[in-house]
Amino acid sequence: MVTILTIAAVIVTAFAASKEDNSDLLLNVKVQHLVVDSDHVEIALNANAPKQLFRKGACLIIRGLVFTNEKLPRKEIIDFKLQRQEFKIKPRDFKDAQWKTVNIREARVVLNWCNEFSEQTTLHENCNPVITMPLPKRKDSEWDNRVLHPRLAKKHQKDQDDTVLFRYIDFSTKPGFWYRYRVQLEIRNPDNRGTTKTKWSDPSVLCKP
Numbered sequence: 001m002v003t004i005l006t007i008a009a010v011i012v013t014a015f016a017a018s019k020e021d022n023s024d025l026l027l028n029v030k031v032q033h034l035v036v037d038s039d040h041v042e043i044a045l046n047a048n049a050p051k052q053l054f055r056k057g058a059c060l061i062i063r064g065l066v067f068t069n070e071k072l073p074r075k076e077i078i079d080f081k082l083q084r085q086e087f088k089i090k091p092r093d094f095k096d097a098q099w100k101t102v103n104i105r106e107a108r109v110v111l112n113w114c115n116e117f118s119e120q121t122t123l124h125e126n127c128n129p130v131i132t133m134p135l136p137k138r139k140d141s142e143w144d145n146r147v148l149h150p151r152l153a154k155k156h157q158k159d160q161d162d163t164v165l166f167r168y169i170d171f172s173t174k175p176g177f178w179y180r181y182r183v184q185l186e187i188r189n190p191d192n193r194g195t196t197k198t199k200w201s202d203p204s205v206l207c208k209p
Contacts, residue, residue: 031064031080031166031183031201033151038209042140049113054171058209062181063149064166064201066131074164078195079186080104080131082168087178090206099182106172111136118143126152126165131185133167173209180204 042056049055062082068074083099091097111134118135120143126132135143145153149165166183173179185198 029066029185029187030198031066031185033149034062034064034166034181034183034201034204035150036060036062036179036181036204036207037146038207039146041138043110044115044137044139045110045113046115053113054110057171058173058175060170060173060179060207060209061146062166062168062170062183062204063147064183065149065151066128066164066166066185068162068164074128076188076190077128077130077164077185078188080166081184081186081197082181083184083200084170084179084181085203086174087206088176090178094180094203102168102170102172102181104168107133107169110171120147124148124152124165126163127167128164131164131166133169135169175209178206178208180206 038058038060040058043054045053045055066077068077082102082104084102085094085097085099087097114136116137118137120135135147147167152163152165168183170179170181181204183201186195187198188195
């Protein structure tokens with residue numbers, strides 16, 4: 001009986017330690033340094049694309065950084081959720097502001113009707129197929145450095161190989177309105193048992209298209 005109880009205690013202790021390790025890992029995992037910039041674009045869509053789809057106008061480009069390591073390989077990031085606050089007038093504070101989930105399917109529908117994608121989509125080594133939105137081909141011009149993160153542009157940044165770029169282009173903004181964003185990641189658990197959602201990123205600064 002003593003032996004059985006001892007083994008059970010060891011198993012419980014190991015399980016608790018595993019949960020604690022996972023918890024400690026996720027405490028440090030979130031999208032960081034969130035930045036937002038506006039742009040005016042004209043997307044090259046297929047001629048048969050629905051008329052209501054975004055083709056030309058202002059948009060907001062949201063970027064952030066995720067720092068990965070041996071315990072959190074890039075492949076363990078499996079999804080994300082994006083929320084935003086919308087203001088008709090620039091607010092003095094955010095105490096009563098509500099967060100609303102952005103329907104990321106709308107952007108994916110636009111991408112599905114693109115004729116082709118910019119070469120810049122795959123040129124950068126920090127891109128990730130789950131959280132780095134590809135860049136649709138533009139009719140008006142090429143994408144500029146606003147599609148990257150300012151910190152990735154620094155040539156001598158340390159540990160850049162372990163940095164993943166989060167990027168989302170919000171085509172659903174309203175002219176004249178102010179927005180700020182936050183992001184949450186969904187990560188596959190290290191023990192392959194389900195997934196865990198990370199903490200929300202710190203909110204971005206206000207920006208309007």
